[in-house]
Amino acid sequence: xxxxxxxxxxxxxxxxxxxxxxxxxxxxxxxxxxxxxxxxxxxxxxxxxxxxxxxxxxxxxxxxxxxxxxxxxxxxxxxxxxxxxxxxxxxxxxxxxxxxxxxxxxxxxxxxxxxxxxxxxxxxxxxxxxxxxxxxxxxxxxxxxxxxxxxxxxxxxxxxxxxxxxxxxxxxxxxxxxxxxxxxxxxxxxxxxxxxxxxxxxxxxxxxxxxxxxxxxxxxxxxxxxxxxxxxxxxxxxxxxxxxxxxxxxxxxxxxxxxxxxxxxxxxxxxxxxxxxxxxx
Amino acid sequence: xxxxxxxxxxxxxxxxxxxxxxxxxxxxxxxxxxxxxxxxxxxxxxxxxxxxxxxxxxxxxxxxxxxxxxxxxxxxxxxxxxxxxxxxxxxxxxxxxxxxxxxxxxxxxxxxxxxxxxxxxxxxxxxxxxxxxxxxxxxxxxxxxxxxxxxxxxxxxxxxxxxxxxxxxxxxxxxxxxxxxxxxxxxxxxxxxxxxxxxxxxxxxxxxxxxxxxxxxxxxxxxxxxxxxxxxxxxxxxxxxxxxxxxxxxxxxxxxxxxxxxxxxxxxxxxxxxxxxxxxxxxxxxxxxxxxxxxxxxxxxxxxxx
Numbered sequence: 001x002x003x004x005x006x007x008x009x010x011x012x013x014x015x016x017x018x019x020x021x022x023x024x025x026x027x028x029x030x031x032x033x034x035x036x037x038x039x040x041x042x043x044x045x046x047x048x049x050x051x052x053x054x055x056x057x058x059x060x061x062x063x064x065x066x067x068x069x070x071x072x073x074x075x076x077x078x079x080x081x082x083x084x085x086x087x088x089x090x091x092x093x094x095x096x097x098x099x100x101x102x103x104x105x106x107x108x109x110x111x112x113x114x115x116x117x118x119x120x121x122x123x124x125x126x127x128x129x130x131x132x133x134x135x136x137x138x139x140x141x142x143x144x145x146x147x148x149x150x151x152x153x154x155x156x157x158x159x160x161x162x163x164x165x166x167x168x169x170x171x172x173x174x175x176x177x178x179x180x181x182x183x184x185x186x187x188x189x190x191x192x193x194x195x196x197x198x199x200x201x202x203x204x205x206x207x208x209x210x211x212x213x214x215x216x217x218x219x220x221x222x223x224x225x226x227x228x229x230x231x232x233x234x235x236x237x238x239x240x241x242x243x244x245x246x247x248x249x250x251x252x253x254x255x256x257x258x259x260x261x262x263x264x265x266x267x268x269x270x271x272x273x274x275x276x277x278x279x280x281x
Numbered sequence: 282x283x284x285x286x287x288x289x290x291x292x293x294x295x296x297x298x299x300x301x302x303x304x305x306x307x308x309x310x311x312x313x314x315x316x317x318x319x320x321x322x323x324x325x326x327x328x329x330x331x332x333x334x335x336x337x338x339x340x341x342x343x344x345x346x347x348x349x350x351x352x353x354x355x356x357x358x359x360x361x362x363x364x365x366x367x368x369x370x371x372x373x374x375x376x377x378x379x380x381x382x383x384x385x386x387x388x389x390x391x392x393x394x395x396x397x398x399x400x401x402x403x404x405x406x407x408x409x410x411x412x413x414x415x416x417x418x419x420x421x422x423x424x425x426x427x428x429x430x431x432x433x434x435x436x437x438x439x440x441x442x443x444x445x446x447x448x449x450x451x452x453x454x455x456x457x458x459x460x461x462x463x464x465x466x467x468x469x470x471x472x473x474x475x476x477x478x479x480x481x482x483x484x485x486x487x488x489x490x491x492x493x494x495x496x497x498x499x500x501x502x503x504x505x506x507x508x509x510x511x512x513x514x515x516x517x518x519x520x521x522x523x524x525x526x527x528x529x530x531x532x533x534x535x536x537x538x539x540x541x542x543x544x545x546x547x548x549x550x551x552x553x554x555x556x557x558x559x560x561x562x563x564x565x566x567x568x569x570x571x572x573x574x575x576x577x578x579x580x581x582x583x584x585x586x587x
Contacts, residue, residue: 096367
């Protein structure tokens, strides 16, 4: 109806949602710790322990510190997107926050996109912080020619992991089990994806297993842009294809399974059961 | 002009029929209260009208839209205060009102909304730190921030203390004088009486009585008399038979006989006379306003008898 004036623009709506999501993230100390502080602590500890050793690669030996910074920056990005969304979306569903948004005229795609882009902004901030600390404290060498490739790989990676986070959030049955599901999926994957400890001569099957999932291709191709001797200036097409394929699958699953209401039997539907009981007394 | 028209609405959950062939017509500018016990189908009905629940069958028009289409225009023109919605705990009250207001075509100024619901002094508090009553007021604030033409209030004052309830009523009165249509559900008969132009009572998914609060009051204008009857089974049966001639909804609850009657003095006189004559001991008399549940039972029973 014309007398109600004009709609807020889509760009403004998205921007408001992204700002809101980032603000929420910055106000949750536990999320800040695990996503931003923990990888920084790992960077410091790993460098203190393994700092002087080197890692063999086809292009030659490279210092471990150079190895860790890229891998941990990639892991930060995954924490900010996948782990973050897998943890927060079920809570929002269970507390009726998604249901409230659904009762407003905010278009549903903007609501979903806002959560994903908010996570993406946090991922960029977290990864940047790690790289800056890497450059300043540990002499990480950044080749400007490799930066566009690093950026492209990073964007494909965080979008894919954000989509996967949205998808897994629908599979979580209650907010209580969300952290367990998020960690049980991402941590074992991190170990076989050379995030924490570079596996030297892993068994072939473990190597292949890592290649099939998106974390290792993402972390390795991101790292490759920070290779001290031969930084990758063009994307590793097959690695990026694996990451993007997972992202597309995640996006399709997320769109098909997204729910506003908690599933029956989860904690917040207990109120209805309780009211039913009151009636029978 | 009708704000809401419902014909033959049915909502089923598996085998359970929560709403059973409901007809409803609510005029623009009207304040309509839907009463009923838990499980009567109020919330299911309201959620269908809000577009938050899928109906099994029937036709529904809300402000000219089918709510099942989830049209953005409709969501802009209605406000919804549910019991089962939360708000992000980490943002402040003022931030929440601004955030949710920003998605509407005609948002009300934050300060004005907070004053209306009585949260002006909590504007900078994090939503997660609010008390239960304050949370309900924030729900109200978020329900009206988009200047709705039609406002749904699902048990808006549950958990309020008397003064907070009074303020909520004043708010609804103020909204009504702005021409807003309001549909509310409530457990409290006095709330419906105070606020509503018309009241509908639901039971087992059907609308069993509808009318102005005065109508409803007249129909439920009875007093609950209850007593314990001494003696054995025979005396109890005789007292029950007598009670049935004096009022209706006679039932035995924990050994006490209960009846609803419009003529209390006559009923008490008949019962005491009978007790004296029969030398039956009657004790622990109670004469009271029937509870809402008993009024409902009376109305439900009346509807079933018709």
